[in-house]
Amino acid sequence: MPELPEVETTRRGIEPWLVGHRIEQVIVRDRRLRWPVPRALPARLRGSTVKAVGRRAKYLLIATDTGTAILHLGMSGSLRVMDATVPPLAHDHVDIVLDSGRCLRFNDPRRFGCLLFTTGDPLRHRLLADLAVEPLSQEFDSDALWRHARGRRTSIKAFIMDSRSVVGVGNIYASEALFRAGIRPGLAAGKVSRERMAILVMRIREVLTEAIGVGGTTLRDYVDPSGMPGYFRQKLFVYDRAGQPCRKCRTTIRQYVQAQRSTYWCPHCQR
DNA sequence: ATGGGCACCTGGCTGC
């Protein structure tokens, strides 16, 4: 579920509870995530102190003095900080118990998430090494993105969701950014002009920043580490609004499946 | 090289 704004909201929510704290123990109730939680992970983390909580794309990086835990929320994952004595519920797969008596609890019904550990530079881990630029960084440059799109026949929507173009743009915010940029989602990436690509880059930045500002989007089950939903849903122009009137021009919002994902758009506002 | 499709998994909702 979570896209970049939800992951960043999660990062900000857990950071103050983790940094500077010692990990007392790690309880793995179910190792069967997208990749099995390494058997050695609890022992590797036990006794270490959390130095920082970072993020690269949608991966959370919990850096400790013995190595870094790499955590992805997949489609349905969420992290909560709570008293370690609170009884676990279904799908509470992992607890990272801190010296404060609290724990970081990883819940993931669909188990598409992962929890891995590396002693090396996490940015060189095979899952992270080939990722494109962060959308909220200076390096996210529209001319570079435009050049990268030369000759590409894939749709602009699939293109901006491809982590080799830019990271962090998932199904909700891809539709929303394209609406704001006035670009039809099915347009070939290679057909987007330099000028329109510059607008698109601005809109991607804008929509992600606004979403982070209100704690992300909750459609079904996403909650932040304190259990609160995100409020960006009220700001969505097209996502999950098929059949409803466009909030700008009242034209009926359309939905179709593109590369196995639902795409929402306004045929009047987007060309 | 690029694009497209599949797989992984559970739960919630819809419609018969």
Place this chain on the structure above:
DNA sequence: TGCAGCCAGGTGCCCA
């Protein structure tokens, strides 16, 4: 009420 069918915030990998 029951149940089959469909859908879901991701992404690595395989195939043509």
